Amino acid sequence: MTVEYVDAGEAFNHSELSNLPHSAPDVTRGINYERILQARSESQNWITYYGDYDGKRHSLLDQINVDNVKNLKVAWIHQASATGLIASTSTYAFEACPLVVDGVMFVTGWDGWLWALDATTGEQLWRYKHAVPFDVTLCCANVNRGCAVANGKVYMVTQNAQLLAIDATNGQKVWQKTIGDVRAGESASIAPLVVKDTIITGSAGGEYGVRGHIDCWDLETGEQRWRTYTVPKPGEPGSETWPADGEAWQRGGANHWVTGTYDPELNLYYAGTGNPAPDFDGEVREGDNLYTDSVVALDVDTGEIKWHYQFTPHDLWDYDSTMEMTLFERDGKKLLAHFDKNGYMFVLDRTNGELQHVTPFVDRIDWGVITRDGKVTPRKYPDKEGEPCHFFPGPAGAKEWTHASYNPEHDLFYVPVADVGATATRRRREFKEGMPYWGAAVEVDIDNMAGSVSAFDSHGEEKWRYRLNNMPMAASTLSTAGNLVFAGTPAGEFMALHAETGEKLWSFQCGSGHHSSPSTYSVNGKQYISVPVGWGGWLEGIVPGLSGQGHGASLITFSL
């Protein structure tokens, strides 16, 4: 006898089995280009990745200050963790910078997560979860650095190279664009940047021999406005820096995987680019390899590269230059500061890329020397097949992607410094699409590590240093008008330092290492500091000696 099946019905959103209200106030409706241009003047909010187009990561909020920061306490915690089998099951990390608009926080996690939270209580208002393939190619784990907001929407990329526009009131997807080729080894982790009526993204995948690019999309429709490749084709400007008869340019890397900064007067987007591929085998790509390890200044309307400056020509150490290009003014000049993986601080005239000066910002540099006027002399690099070469800084750099902040009142940059070496042994391999393409065996030192939060003035003079206990810094700093610098350590400690002296004034043990970008905001006159905590990412490169730390995945928010 046939027994009828019990009707199990239709599958439904898992979030229905929760107390989520599935709605949020329409706070991003009024966010537009004009408001983002003035982002710092509304310091109660944090409406764009760096807090402002200039990349300073400096807030004018001063309710929490050097006098009362000792009273800072946990206001709320958002816990997320991971469920099921996800990409980078063991190494996913919480790397985002939370955005806040009029009391609502938007923060991305790993594996396609986006949460809208009540910024005063941490209550989850809605969530979006993109389905990310388990087998997606990720050099540096399942991470995402943040979202953008404008015109009633939230924008984010996913690890499988999708750009999403999401309704900020309910978490429903409005449109989706595929922005990279996962079969080629491309992925995406960048926080998009809204400029005018467009949104700018970049690609990841430099360890897999892709050809880097920067893309601009229509904010409302997702239609592509322009794409600029950061490795030129034969015949294009810069192609003379690649082998004339080879295929190296096709796999050249130069990925833009960290958000750029923007000068609205010059109409230029300053994009950092990543390492050439293969990372450590330079013989297959003779030449300077433009525009790898560079800043490229793009006309935001056309994507045209107006000028460039290359920080590490013909890189043999994996010294990406993707990290922030901080825009500041000095003596009436429009300048740009950049702390590179190669251990040097560069200051450029951002109108034309002309170098102003170069200074080292980490104690141990032996890969080569860059003089104050920019002359580069390599000294140690993986040269002969099978012969180990040890060098400082290691491939995670003297400063990883995590960001410095800048306090204009003191003319001080607060830099998360990593002082860790590595050994690379050249091992040539044939290129195959989607496979790792490093050209070396790499072992990062697990001891003899050092690190600090170091304060440098814009001339490159070190003013103070807060030393960590035998470990590098691997998280962004945050500067506030309360004369404070906030910074989290790999050991889980979240600290407030005196902006003028580096004295530690407060700390809280968060229970897991920091590898993210804290932000600050205020609601109803009360200031909050919020930091994603969750140890993971490319730990075997950044700090293998601490890769066994507890994992964690929480967003912790503090107030007085």
Place this chain on the structure above:
Amino acid sequence: MTIAQDREDLLAELAGQNKATIGAVLGTGSIGKATERPDGTMEATIRIPEDAMTWEPAILMLPHGGKIELTIINDDKNTHACLLPSNGERQFIGLLNHSKGRATLELDGPGCYWYGSPAGNDEGRGLTAAIVVGGEVPPEAKLDRPAQPRP
């Protein structure tokens, strides 16, 4: 040590409850392919057989990304559930003994996705299965370069 020719025999030892191990080892079950309607929507049935604690097929192949309509059947004499990936939010369905339901998923391609029964340790015993989406990304998302060698 045994070699590849013994694969079927060895799989028979692994695939099932209380054989080589306590549960069924993930990825050792059957493989099936979704069918496709003229409008591009894909269809497939996934099933939990009696006392197997596995999904059939254990690997469901989709020709490309997009919308897939699943029929989900629990032929077991125990209660399970199913939590599936889909763009926007994971899809959940409870599966009483001898029950049948449906799910509509949206998945990008290419890529491999896991789903399972989030109850007790169903996932570890064998009720974790894969949806494998084939195909290529849209032409406009490909890199401007000549075709490259693949492994």
